[in-house]
Amino acid sequence: xxxxxxLEDRFQAFVEAENKVxxxxxxxxxxxxxxxxxxxxxxxSEVVGMxxxxxWISRAPSLRAKLILxxxxxxxxxxxxxxxxxxxxxxxxxxxxxxxxxxxxxxxSSIFNYPTLTWADxxxxxWLVDGAAIANQVMLCRTSYGPYSRAMVxxxxxxxxxQRQGYEIMMTLAKGTKEQKAMAQDALNRxxxxxxxxxxxxxxxxxxxxQSMKWRIKRKSNDELRQEFIDKTVAQAEFIGLTLPDPxxxxxxxxxxxxxxxIDWTEFFEVIAGNGPCNAERLAARQKAHDEGAWVxxxxxxxxxxxxxxxxxxxxxxHAA
Amino acid sequence: xSQASHQWxxxxxxxxxxxxxxxxxxxxxHAPDAEMALKNARxxxxxxxxxxxxxxxxxxxxxxxSPDEKDPLFAPSDDKVYRHPxxxxxxxxxxxx
Numbered sequence: 001x002x003x004x005x006x007l008e009d010r011f012q013a014f015v016e017a018e019n020k021v022x023x024x025x026x027x028x029x030x031x032x033x034x035x036x037x038x039x040x041x042x043x044x045s046e047v048v049g050m051x052x053x054x055x056w057i058s059r060a061p062s063l064r065a066k067l068i069l070x071x072x073x074x075x076x077x078x079x080x081x082x083x084x085x086x087x088x089x090x091x092x093x094x095x096x097x098x099x100x101x102x103x104x105x106x107x108x109s110s111i112f113n114y115p116t117l118t119w120a121d122x123x124x125x126x127w128l129v130d131g132a133a134i135a136n137q138v139m140l141c142r143t144s145y146g147p148y149s150r151a152m153v154x155x156x157x158x159x160x161x162x163q164r165q166g167y168e169i170m171m172t173l174a175k176g177t178k179e180q181k182a183m184a185q186d187a188l189n190r191x192x193x194x195x196x197x198x199x200x201x202x203x204x205x206x207x208x209x210x211q212s213m214k215w216r217i218k219r220k221s222n223d224e225l226r227q228e229f230i231d232k233t234v235a236q237a238e239f240i241g242l243t244l245p246d247p248x249x250x251x252x253x254x255x256x257x258x259x260x261x262x263i264d265w266t267e268f269f270e271v272i273a274g275n276g277p278c279n280a281e282r283l284a285a286r287q288k289a290h291d292e293g294a295w296v297x298x299x300x301x302x303x304x305x306x307x308x309x310x311x312x313x314x315x316x317x318x319h320a321a
Numbered sequence: 322x323s324q325a326s327h328q329w330x331x332x333x334x335x336x337x338x339x340x341x342x343x344x345x346x347x348x349x350x351h352a353p354d355a356e357m358a359l360k361n362a363r364x365x366x367x368x369x370x371x372x373x374x375x376x377x378x379x380x381x382x383x384x385x386x387s388p389d390e391k392d393p394l395f396a397p398s399d400d401k402v403y404r405h406p407x408x409x410x411x412x413x414x415x416x417x418x
Binding site for chain 2: 022024025071074075078081082085088093094095150151154158297300301303304307308
């Protein structure tokens with residue numbers, strides 16, 4: 001009896017030995033479901049995340065800034081695609097995921113439900129929002145699911161440009177006129193708290209975290225990641241002479257970390273529940289893009305079918321059905 | 322919603338990072354045909370000079386070995402240590418061989 005191990009036990013030992021799980025491996029249903037939810041949410045976040053920044057492409061202050069912003073938004077689309085592909089290896093379909101996003105069934109990061117009011121918001125998003133995302137994504141490079149891990153490695157390589165370009169925008173504004181510096185400070189004031197909420201609820205209020213850590217999907221807890229991010233960001237803000245909007249923020253020599261003020265979790269859960277400043281606008285924009293792109297998808301399909309019919313070689317036929 | 326029932330086929334993307342190296346699997350994407358798959362692969366997987374050549378292959382054309390048969394499939398190569406150069410004791414005096 002001592003020698004019989006359930007599939008679950010063997011799976012647990014497999015991930016604890018730092019093995020990567022691949023699509024064809026046996027995995028517990030819960031593991032598969034958790035990953036489909038997490039990876040698709042992550043993909044949706046990349047895709048919806050294009051919207052707040054797209055808002056400023058046509059009003060970027062220089063051609064250089066515009067080219068950079070375009071490249072960044074294009075990266076986000078690419079990141080969404082890597083992640084949708086990773087989720088599909090678990091047996092869900094792209095169409096199902098898109099439907100779930102558009103119907104409001106699937107979530108995406110709460111941060112993208114805040115508006116981008118000034119050019120400085122492009123700086124704050126790159127520096128803080130992408131910075132927070134990187135902290136999470138660097139940890140996920142070591143996730144136990146192979147395709148997710150590989151997507152994360154590729155994304156991390158590309159994200160660092162995002163954070164640096166954001167910080168550069170903030171630095172430029174902070175060194176500028178009084179008004180420009182005030183604009184940077186205002187953006188920091190508005191984005192700071194939502195950014196540190198991105199790591200999710202605190203550990204004692206995050207019921208799924210423990211199981212995810214056990215399965216090696218997550219490698220660090222929400223609070224650990226948040227603390228690391230805050231510790232890193234304080235000096236970056238000081239360097240450009242901006243103030244993080246938290247009067248309780250102070251160095252704690254005993255813990256070796258910064259103490260910080262209470263997070264307004266009511267706001268976080270309100271935004272998650274769909275009551276943030278831009279939830280409806282974001283979904284409407286996605287729905288509009290989906291609807292207005294329908295004829296392009298139809299035309300591409302029709303063209304492929306026609307071309308395949310003309311070609312004598314059957315090996316290039318499409319599987320439109 | 323009318324298109325929901327016919328999703329474009331899935332393609333696996335292989336990228337040669339530079340001449341002299343083999344194509345390596347980069348990821349996958351959906352496209353209606355090979356030509357679009359190539360164009361999309363260019364945009365999705367080579368935005369930063371990651372490649373000099375791309376292959377796209379319909380995922381349905383790939384036959385994969387099953388992880389369950391990993392042991393019987395690969396076991397024959399595990400018990401033939403004499404296939405490795407280190408199996409043989411050659412005196413140091415002989416020099417590099």
